[in-house]
Structure formats: structure tokens, C-alpha cells
Amino acid sequence: MWRRSLAVKVFMSFVIVIIVSFSIVSISMYVTSSRELDLLHEEMLTQIVDNALHHTDLYIKSYERATLSLLTSSQVKQFLDAEQNQYFTYYSLSAQIKDELFKPIFINNPEISMIYLISYNGMTFHDFNIDHPPFSESVLKDSLEDLREQTKDDGSLSLIDWSFLDGQLALARKISGRQTSKLFKGIVGIELRIEELTTLWKGIRLGDRGYFFIVNDRGKIVYDPNKEKIGKQLEGRLFEQVRDHEGAFFIDEEAGEEGLQRIYFSRRSDYSGWTLVSSMPLEAVRKPVQTIRQTTLAASAISIVVALLLAYRFGRSIISPIRMIEQGMRRTEKGDWTKVPLRGKKDEMDRLIHSYNIMVSRLSELVERVYESELKNQDNLFKRQLAEFQALQLQINPHFLYNTLETVICYAVVQESEEIKDIVRAMSLMLRYSVQTDLEEITVANELKHVLHYMTIMNYRFEQPFELQVDIPPEYLLKKMVRLTLQPLVENAFKHAFPDGIEDYHYIRIYAEAEGQRLKITVADNGQGMPEEELLKLRMKLSVNEAQRSKERQLREQLSAEEQVEVGQAGEHGGIGLINVHNRIQMVFGAQYGLSVESAPGQGTAVTLTMPDTDAVGFAGMAGRHLKIEDRSVNQYNELFSDSFMMNL
Known part of the structure; x- marks a missing residue:
């Protein structure tokens, strides 16, 4: 009725x-x-x-x-x-x-x-x-x-x-x-x-x-x-x-x-x-x-x-949708957040049903706000880490850029030659690669390509070819690593390993090996090496693992009071290139990864990057042959490298 x-x-x-x-x-x-x-x-x-x-x-x-x-x-x-x-x-x-x-x-x-x-x-x-x-x-x-x-x-x-x-x-x-x-x-x-x-x-x-x-x-x-x-x-x-x-x-x-x-x-x-x-x-x-x-x-x-x-x-x-809303309200009273389906007629009753559904949605959202608050805190933490990572990655050594530009200017004044084109092209590719500050993990092949551009410039600066030995199996070239971590190690070797100049017997060797679930890439040289005190200072900056820190504490106890003060201030002077690389690896892969250094006076230095053994996504497969480049000019290796792999600079 x-x-x-x-x-x-x-x-x-x-x-x-x-x-x-x-x-x-x-x-x-x-x-x-x-x-x-x-x-x-x-x-x-x-x-x-x-x-x-x-x-x-x-x-x-x-x-x-x-x-x-x-x-x-x-x-x-x-x-x-x-x-x-x-x-x-x-x-x-x-x-x-x-x-x-x-x-x-x-x-x-x-x-x-x-x-x-x-x-x-x-x-x-x-x-x-x-x-x-x-x-x-x-x-x-x-x-x-x-x-x-x-x-x-x-x-x-x-x-x-x-x-x-x-x-x-x-x-x-x-x-x-x-x-x-x-x-x-x-x-x-x-x-x-x-x-x-x-x-x-x-x-x-x-x-x-x-x-x-x-x-x-x-x-x-x-x-x-x-x-x-x-x-x-x-x-x-x-x-x-x-x-x-x-x-x-x-x-x-x-x-x-x-x-x-x-x-x-x-x-x-x-x-x-x-x-x-x-x-x-x-x-x-x-x-x-x-x-x-x-x-x-x-x-x-x-x-x-x-x-x-x-x-x-x-x-x-009109009576039918009213009854549907009535049944929905009864289910809501019992804690069932089921929405009433719209009839598809877009009239007042549909708007009433839509308003009821909005009310149900808002009630259910109140329950989820606690979970959203937790997710928001995690997002803020990630953004802070991203900002720290980008700030570290932007620390580019200006001295190398100044020296390179001086070399280009000298060649430009003396004569017109292809050397200027090679230097400027390599410099442009290095800068383009360096200024990218995203968290994208790139491949070992990308980093090697960046090192080759750096060596193009260094060979012109030395006015003689330098032997760069690369001994990395092809299956490692598509492994993940962090951007701008390999070239700073090669640059560090040139700055500190050969202070009296480059001789014919000098070399820098890059090789890789896998240990369990870890990938290790080492940059070794046969330069003057490091005294034990300097090695101690550098390891204290890196703090690689507990065993090394224990050994460093024992060595520090043997130092004089003045030397201990100098070691305590080691984090404030020098080593920013290695520390930068070490921090960025840890930000991307975790605190259990990073750099380790081995050195002895007169026997050279070896710096090892330790990272998880994972493959990069989005790169094509490559030929199954062992890649070992020795006694080649950098341009020859660059051509072979470009023909063999698809780069994503």
C-alpha cells in the first residue's frame, strides 16, 4: 500500500x-x-x-x-x-x-x-x-x-x-x-x-x-x-x-x-x-x-x-532502487562494506546510490589510513636516501676537467688535427654519462665504455699509448653495477700510483671474478703502492668489514699519539673519489657491499668493488667468448667494444 x-x-x-x-x-x-x-x-x-x-x-x-x-x-x-x-x-x-x-x-x-x-x-x-x-x-x-x-x-x-x-x-x-x-x-x-x-x-x-x-x-x-x-x-x-x-x-x-x-x-x-x-x-x-x-x-x-x-x-x-539502498545500509551496519551497483540510468536514484557508495568508500578509507601512514614514512625515507645518493654522485673531480680542457686548448693553438676531435668527443661522452644522477643500475659494459673514453683523453695527455689490460669474461659484462664507479678507480691509479711519471713497464689491469652470490671487479696497478699508515687511514674511511676494523685498531695502537690524531682526522682530508664510490655502492646494494683495498710499498695497489651478482635487464645476449684485451690501443678496443655490444649510455 x-x-x-x-x-x-x-x-x-x-x-x-x-x-x-x-x-x-x-x-x-x-x-x-x-x-x-x-x-x-x-x-x-x-x-x-x-x-x-x-x-x-x-x-x-x-x-x-x-x-x-x-x-x-x-x-x-x-x-x-x-x-x-x-x-x-x-x-x-x-x-x-x-x-x-x-x-x-x-x-x-x-x-x-x-x-x-x-x-x-x-x-x-x-x-x-x-x-x-x-x-x-x-x-x-x-x-x-x-x-x-x-x-x-x-x-x-x-x-x-x-x-x-x-x-x-x-x-x-x-x-x-x-x-x-x-x-x-x-x-x-x-x-x-x-x-x-x-x-x-x-x-x-x-x-x-x-x-x-x-x-x-x-x-x-x-x-x-x-x-x-x-x-x-x-x-x-x-x-x-x-x-x-x-x-x-x-x-x-x-x-x-x-x-x-x-x-x-x-x-x-x-x-x-x-x-x-x-x-x-x-x-x-x-x-x-x-x-x-x-x-x-x-x-x-x-x-x-x-x-x-x-x-x-x-x-x-523507483521503489526497486530504494529497497536496494535499504538492504545496503543494513549490511553496512554489520560492517560489510559492499557497494550498491548503479543502474546506469544517471538519474536522481543513481546519484543517491552513488552518494551512498561514496559514504561506504570513505568509511573503508578510514580503516586504511594507518597502513598508508606507514607507507608514507617509508617513501620519505627512500626520498632522503635518493637525495643523498644524487648529492654524492654529483661530486665530480674538477681537476681532471681543467687538465683536459688545457690539453684541448694546446692542440687547438699548435695545429689543426684529428686529436682535438677525439679528445672533445670523448670528453662530451664522459660528461653526458657523468651528469646522469638517477638510481638506474647500469652494466659492467657501460662502465668499461666510460673508462675507454677516459683513456682516449689520457693517452693524448701522456703523448704516448698506455697499456690498459682488461680481463673480464663476456658473461660478466651484463652484470649490474653502479654508475661512475670504475673510472674513478682508474683515475685514482694515475694520480697516486705513478708520481714520477709513466714508464713502459707500468700497467693498470681490470679483472673480474665471482665468489658465491657476489661479483668482484678489481683495478690493480704496479705503481709505488701505499705505506701501511696511509692504507690504515683509507681503510678506516671505508670500514669494509669487522675483521679489517679489528686489524686497523691493532695497527692504530702501535702509532704514536700524534699519528693517532692524524688518523682520526683522515675522514676530513683526501680520498673523496674512493669514498664517493664506496658510499654510492652501499646506497644502491646495501651496507655489506663496497670497496676494499690491498697495497704494499713498491708492489702496487689493488682496489676491489664488491657487488651482488645480478644481471641487468633490457640488454641483448652476447657472444660466448672470453674477452681479454692486452697490447691494444684504446681506439682499437673501442671499435671492438662498439661492434660487440649494444650500449645504453
């Missing part, structure tokens, strides 16, 4: 609402339809003109890039500075500019028909990309003052009202000796076929009798669907209306060629100076209003009948 009475009340309420609402809609439709459709047509015309204007400006601006090579060319700078009587300079520079600058522009922009260059000193040069009638250089000189007036003082590309070639669109800009200078020394201009621009506008559709045209500031028609009008002057009365109503709609009271009144909308481009105009017959704009008015009454009557039938069904169907 309750459900039946509720359905009747809903039905009667719905009947009243339908009748009243449709009556109001029918009456108001006659008043508002005309205004709304007028606004719709105005928005459509505005959007069409604005889009066409935007794409036209972008298309013209794109040709600024075509002239950038001229702005930065040293030949163009010399051409602008040359005097009229310097004929040899003129012909040599003209040939270079034509081959090195104009020809690539013509290839990349085949729509460009002509490029010309005019200096304020009276020098001119031009080239064509099409068959052309005879053309005199004096025409360019005579047009210099006119071009200076029509081009913008900020050096950007400007549209010219006239062109040297028929049927062409002329663009020009002032040019200086330097790209950033505002002291202009000449004019560079291009001319392109106007047909290239018409492709932007042919797709605009404004109905059967609507059209779109473009005029410049002087009333000359730049584009019209009727090709016979292009290049002619727009009718004076209409041009005045277009100019006076820029950015607004207006109706031409006089009938046009078709005997119809038309509505126009115009918009002027500040960049090109063109005015884009769209036009439609006023009759075509008003006709949809009449059609809507005629169909409103019929549609309203049919809609009322259909609405009454739907209201009856609505009264019956």
Missing part, C-alpha cells in the same frame, strides 16, 4: 511538471530560438576566422626558420660588411652563399621561388628556384628603401605588399652581422608561390552560399574562392565596413551580386596585417529559426504523451 501511494504521487507530480514545463518551453522557444541561433552562427564564423587566422600566421612564421641559417652565417656577415668595389670578395662570397645556404633552403622548402640579400652598402645577391624572366640587380638596389620601411624593426619576418615575381608572396626581414644584434646591415627576403597558402583555406566550408576571403591593409584581395578576384581591389564601401567593424559582425544593407543581404565577420592579424572575412547570406542564418518554431509544437505534443507513459513506469521502478 505504501509503495502504491508513493508511485501515484510521483506520477501525478510528474504529469504536472511535464505539462507546465513544456508550456513554458513552447512559449520561450519562439523568443529565444532566434537569438540563440544568431549566437551560434556568430560563434561558428568567429571560430572559423580565428582558426584560419591562427594557422595562416603559424604558416608564415614557419618561414622565419628558413632564414635562421642566414642570420648565423659568417659568409653573410662578411657579405654585409663588404664594400661595392670589393669584386673578388663579392663573387667568392656569392658562390659560397648560393651553394652552402641558398641551395639547402630551396631543397627543404621547394615552394620558395626566390631568395635575395641586400646590404646597406649597396651589395646585392639573389637566386631562383624556378625558371624566371631576366632580372636585374638594380631592381633590388632601387627597392632597398621601400623594403626598409615595410620590414619590422625587431628583425622578425614581415609581409611585403608587392613582389619582384608575379603571383608570389613576398616576405622579408632586416638582418644584422650578429644574430642578437639590433644594428641591422641589410635585408634578406624570400618569395613563395601564393598557391601554397591557398591550401590552408580551401577546406573552409560555410554552406552553399557562404564564403571566406582575405584582404590586406590596402584593400587588395589576397585570397577569394573566385580566383578572378585575387589581386583586385575590394569594393570601397565594403572595405570601409570591414575595416570599421574589425572583430565584430555587421550586415551589409545593400544586396550583393546574388540579390541577398549578407552578414560578415572580420578579424585582422597583427602579425601579417591581413584581414580575414567570412560571409553568409542573412536568409540562411534565419531559416533554421523558422524550422524550429514549426516543429516545436508538434514535438511538444508527442513528447507529453511519451512522458506520461514513462512517468507511469518511473513510479513503479
Whole structure:
């Protein structure tokens, strides 16, 4: 009985609402339809003109890039500075500019028909990309003052009202000796076929009798669907209306060629100076209003009948979702967070069900906040460790960079040679590899590649090849390790192992071995080695394991009081390269990994990196052969390495 009475009340309420609402809609439709459709047509015309204007400006601006090579060319700078009587300079520079600058522009922009260059000193040069009638250089000189007036003082590309070639669109800009200078020394201009621009506008559709045209500031028609009008002057009365109503709609009271009144909308481009105009017959704009008015009454009557039938069904169907919500609330009271499924009708009942589901979700979220708080604390801890890792990784030794740059400068002053190219290329690759500060574990192969670039530079600095022995099996080359950990060890060997210079018997050897679940990579040299006191200081910094620390404490007890103070301050001086490598390995793989050092005076030093034995993801397999490179130049090893493996620098 309750459900039946509720359905009747809903039905009667719905009947009243339908009748009243449709009556109001029918009456108001006659008043508002005309205004709304007028606004719709105005928005459509505005959007069409604005889009066409935007794409036209972008298309013209794109040709600024075509002239950038001229702005930065040293030949163009010399051409602008040359005097009229310097004929040899003129012909040599003209040939270079034509081959090195104009020809690539013509290839990349085949729509460009002509490029010309005019200096304020009276020098001119031009080239064509099409068959052309005879053309005199004096025409360019005579047009210099006119071009200076029509081009913008900020050096950007400007549209010219006239062109040297028929049927062409002329663009020009002032040019200086330097790209950033505002002291202009000449004019560079291009001319392109106007047909290239018409492709932007042919797709605009404004109905059967609507059209779109473009005029410049002087009333000359730049584009019209009727090709016979292009290049002619727009009718004076209409041009005045277009100019006076820029950015607004207006109706031409006089009938046009078709005997119809038309509505126009115009918009002027500040960049090109063109005015884009769209036009439609006023009759075509008003006709949809009449059609809507005629169909409103019929549609309203049919809609009322259909609405009454739907209201009856609505009264019956509304009870079902209410019961579903009631059952859901009972389950919620028992702690069951089950949501009520939506019916998919997007009405008030669905919104009510949606609100109930939101309430259930929020209640369940309160239970999960404790777990989210714990996860948030762990995330903050990870971010702090990431910041510490990146700070350590950015500690690049500047002395090596300074020495390398000095070497490059020396070679550049003495002679032009391939050595400079090799040094700069290796330096660029090293810097690109070094400045990456993410936590990505890279491969042993990547680190070896970085060492090879470093050795390229070092060989030029030593002015003799140095023997770098690499004895690493191929199956180890795809093992994981931390970025920038191998090259600092090689650099450390050069700095401390050979203080009296590099001799023929000196070597640095890199080899790897696996012990259980650990991978060890060692960099050994046959240099002067380290005294026991210095080795103790370094091991105290590294603190590799408990056994070593115990031995170091015993050695420290044998030192004098002054020496113990010096050891205590060891963490404040020197060793930042090894400490940096050691800390970053521990940050990535854990405190049980890192560096260990073995050394003896006169017998050399061996520094070992200990890491987990894991393979990198995303690298292809490699040939199953043992890679041992000895008595090879670094360039030879670099070529072999590049051919054998896919690097991911």
C-alpha cells in the first residue's frame, strides 16, 4: 500500500511538471530560438576566422626558420660588411652563399621561388628556384628603401605588399652581422608561390552560399574562392565596413551580386596585417529559426504523451532502487562494506546510490589510513636516501676537467688535427654519462665504455699509448653495477700510483671474478703502492668489514699519539673519489657491499668493488667468448667494444 501511494504521487507530480514545463518551453522557444541561433552562427564564423587566422600566421612564421641559417652565417656577415668595389670578395662570397645556404633552403622548402640579400652598402645577391624572366640587380638596389620601411624593426619576418615575381608572396626581414644584434646591415627576403597558402583555406566550408576571403591593409584581395578576384581591389564601401567593424559582425544593407543581404565577420592579424572575412547570406542564418518554431509544437505534443507513459513506469521502478539502498545500509551496519551497483540510468536514484557508495568508500578509507601512514614514512625515507645518493654522485673531480680542457686548448693553438676531435668527443661522452644522477643500475659494459673514453683523453695527455689490460669474461659484462664507479678507480691509479711519471713497464689491469652470490671487479696497478699508515687511514674511511676494523685498531695502537690524531682526522682530508664510490655502492646494494683495498710499498695497489651478482635487464645476449684485451690501443678496443655490444649510455 505504501509503495502504491508513493508511485501515484510521483506520477501525478510528474504529469504536472511535464505539462507546465513544456508550456513554458513552447512559449520561450519562439523568443529565444532566434537569438540563440544568431549566437551560434556568430560563434561558428568567429571560430572559423580565428582558426584560419591562427594557422595562416603559424604558416608564415614557419618561414622565419628558413632564414635562421642566414642570420648565423659568417659568409653573410662578411657579405654585409663588404664594400661595392670589393669584386673578388663579392663573387667568392656569392658562390659560397648560393651553394652552402641558398641551395639547402630551396631543397627543404621547394615552394620558395626566390631568395635575395641586400646590404646597406649597396651589395646585392639573389637566386631562383624556378625558371624566371631576366632580372636585374638594380631592381633590388632601387627597392632597398621601400623594403626598409615595410620590414619590422625587431628583425622578425614581415609581409611585403608587392613582389619582384608575379603571383608570389613576398616576405622579408632586416638582418644584422650578429644574430642578437639590433644594428641591422641589410635585408634578406624570400618569395613563395601564393598557391601554397591557398591550401590552408580551401577546406573552409560555410554552406552553399557562404564564403571566406582575405584582404590586406590596402584593400587588395589576397585570397577569394573566385580566383578572378585575387589581386583586385575590394569594393570601397565594403572595405570601409570591414575595416570599421574589425572583430565584430555587421550586415551589409545593400544586396550583393546574388540579390541577398549578407552578414560578415572580420578579424585582422597583427602579425601579417591581413584581414580575414567570412560571409553568409542573412536568409540562411534565419531559416533554421523558422524550422524550429514549426516543429516545436508538434514535438511538444508527442513528447507529453511519451512522458506520461514513462512517468507511469518511473513510479513503479523507483521503489526497486530504494529497497536496494535499504538492504545496503543494513549490511553496512554489520560492517560489510559492499557497494550498491548503479543502474546506469544517471538519474536522481543513481546519484543517491552513488552518494551512498561514496559514504561506504570513505568509511573503508578510514580503516586504511594507518597502513598508508606507514607507507608514507617509508617513501620519505627512500626520498632522503635518493637525495643523498644524487648529492654524492654529483661530486665530480674538477681537476681532471681543467687538465683536459688545457690539453684541448694546446692542440687547438699548435695545429689543426684529428686529436682535438677525439679528445672533445670523448670528453662530451664522459660528461653526458657523468651528469646522469638517477638510481638506474647500469652494466659492467657501460662502465668499461666510460673508462675507454677516459683513456682516449689520457693517452693524448701522456703523448704516448698506455697499456690498459682488461680481463673480464663476456658473461660478466651484463652484470649490474653502479654508475661512475670504475673510472674513478682508474683515475685514482694515475694520480697516486705513478708520481714520477709513466714508464713502459707500468700497467693498470681490470679483472673480474665471482665468489658465491657476489661479483668482484678489481683495478690493480704496479705503481709505488701505499705505506701501511696511509692504507690504515683509507681503510678506516671505508670500514669494509669487522675483521679489517679489528686489524686497523691493532695497527692504530702501535702509532704514536700524534699519528693517532692524524688518523682520526683522515675522514676530513683526501680520498673523496674512493669514498664517493664506496658510499654510492652501499646506497644502491646495501651496507655489506663496497670497496676494499690491498697495497704494499713498491708492489702496487689493488682496489676491489664488491657487488651482488645480478644481471641487468633490457640488454641483448652476447657472444660466448672470453674477452681479454692486452697490447691494444684504446681506439682499437673501442671499435671492438662498439661492434660487440649494444650500449645504453
